[in-house]
Amino acid sequence: MKPEWVYAIDESKLPDEGMVAVYPKGLQVLLIKSLGHIYALSDKCAHMACSLASGVLEDHTLKCPCHDWKYDIRTGEFLDATEIKLQLYDFKVSDGKIFVKVQEEK
Numbered sequence: 001m002k003p004e005w006v007y008a009i010d011e012s013k014l015p016d017e018g019m020v021a022v023y024p025k026g027l028q029v030l031l032i033k034s035l036g037h038i039y040a041l042s043d044k045c046a047h048m049a050c051s052l053a054s055g056v057l058e059d060h061t062l063k064c065p066c067h068d069w070k071y072d073i074r075t076g077e078f079l080d081a082t083e084i085k086l087q088l089y090d091f092k093v094s095d096g097k098i099f100v101k102v103q104e105e106k
């Protein structure tokens with residue numbers, strides 16, 4: 001199936017240096033605004049799938065609230081073993097609204 005742009009949230013609801021979990025078409029996506037940039041990653045930690053939305057964000061590093069795994073939000077990489085990655089999602093901002101690209105399962 002073709003990928004689809006799905007509305008997630010108004011950009012004004014995403015605070016500076018903050019994170020919001022969104023669920024376009026049921027996907028668990030974490031939107032992050034840090035140092036003036038927006039990132040869209042999987043909200044499921046690669047360790048035991050905790051939501052990262054209540055983790056600790058510091059510049060480009062996000063720490064999972066469950067067992068402190070740390071990720072680079074620019075690449076999704078787990079800092080201690082970079083072959084482990086959170087999925088990154090394409091997104092776009094249009095008219096103050098953030099859309100996430102959702103690839104439907106076949």
Ligand code: FES
Nearest residue numbers: 045047048064067
């Ligand atoms: S679930 Fe994230 S570090 Fe364990």
